[in-house]
Amino acid sequence: MNEDYNIEADAELGRTTFEDDNLLKQNTPISKPMSPRLHARRASMQETTWTIKDSFHVTTKDVVQRCIHTLIPTTNFFDVIDDRPDLYGPFWITTTVVQALFFSNSITDYVRHLTGLIDAPYSIGKLVSAASIIYGYTAIAAAILWGFLVWNKCNPKLLDCVCIYGYANISWLPVSLMTPPFGLLSSFVSHIVKWILTSVGLGISLLFLVRNLYPVCQQAGTYFCKLSIAGIIVLHILLAITLQLIFFK
Amino acid sequence: MTDLNKPNVEIEQDETENLLRMDPVRSSFDVETRPVEPDTFAGESVVETRYTGGDTLDEPIRVTLLNEFRAIGEKLIYILYPKNAQVLRDWDLWGPLIFSLVISLCLSLPASSSDRESIFTVVFALIWFGEAVCSLNIKLLGANISIFQSICILGYSSFPLVISSVVCAFIDRLYIRIPVNVAMYAWATFASLGVLQNSNLTNKKFLAAYPLFLFYFSLSWIIFL
DSSP: OHHHHHHTTGGGGGOSOOTTOHHHHHHOOOSSOOOHHHHHHHHOSSOOOOOGGGGGOOOHHHHHHHHHHHHSOOSOHHHHHTTOOOSHHHHHHHHHHHHHHHHHHHHHHHHHHHTTSOSSSOOTHHHHHHHHHHHHHHHHHHHHHHHHHHHTTOOOOHHHHHHHHHHHGGGHHHHHHHHHHHHHHOSHHHHHHHHHHHHHHHHHHHHHHHHHHHHHHHTTOHHHHHHHHHHHHHHHHHHHHHHHHHHOO | OHHHHHHHHHHHHHHHHHHHHHOTTTTTSOGGGSOOTTHHHHSOOOOOSSOSSSOOSSSOHHHHHHHHHHHHHHHHHHHHSOOOGGGGGSOOSHHHHHHHHHHHHHHHTTSOTTTHHHHHHHHHHHHHHHHHHHHHHHHHTTOOOOHHHHHHHHHHHTHHHHHHHHHHHHOOOHHHHHHHHHHHHHHHHHHHGGGGSSSOOSSOHHHHHHHHHHHHHHHHHHHHO
């Protein structure tokens, strides 16, 4: 068969169907260009390149466990993660906090509008500012921490930093859900209670962050360690004050 | 010659199909609707995802529109009464587009004139980005469903929110708005859980369903306000 093909090569040009032309197909693979990933897989099946999908290999129990260990920071968070940092938790906790901030702010505004205190029932700009503040803070603070540690040759993983800051956001969730009743009372005591609530949230997340990042920053040397811990605390306090002034007023 | 060469052709097709399935870039295509091999050498390959008849460019516009409306109507009936899951396999994005436009319009009309444009933009962007992110989340958690199919299902499941937004745009009484909103939110969420039906998520059902709850809650909350 093969030698027939070679002898009659010129006669093949008149054909209109190429169904049986497997030899032609093997020589000219026009049909499917091979992506570099396919090349890599064919070359060595043992190497694995990291894809985003790898950071979603968590089950429901894992995520719930991580959230609980964030709110009650007794054990080291990196042990809880067990070298499997995930992106599901940080992203969806951050999104939930954004929604909760908008929800608490708009429900107080709506009730005030019903009782005649304010003109507009709600302001959609609060949702946009909530999203930009929380997403921006989580991303930028995690990036600054990672950059700082890389500069001090600590070899951190960016995913770990994002994970820590993302899970730390969960403390704002109960704060924003408990604020509306006090926001509606508008007496001096309720102002104090709102500030206390915000500072409790700040305290929980700060405790979690410092407790887990202190061993990591210690590798950078004592001076930079103190500098980085101070930086984390200051940034977090700024975030708490911003949230209080914009959303919990 | 043909009998001896046929098995080689079939083996090569299986191997490339397996490789395509492993490739994360292309694994979101539906496996059974990719083009058959012999066409690709002769000319361009025709990717047919929905209509099994050839191309629909020659038919009159009236027929195309009727077909589209019939497809939208079938999916709406599925949302009302989920009986035939095959309907959702041909995805189209006309329904979600119409629903998102109606929701954004009904939410922006009652507002004051300074807020109107920003409300429309924010709600429209929230709907589409929210659906995309939820679908991406379901895909990343490991479900074998294509992204456009899940966007289609999520979009069609927001039809109850269309009803509630139209109602809330015209009626101001709290004792009508609250029950309508709650009922439509529950209906939309349960309808959208159908996207998780055939996926192989073992321990992650709640992880995949929670974003849907959040997304429809944020939409219903803005509709209520």
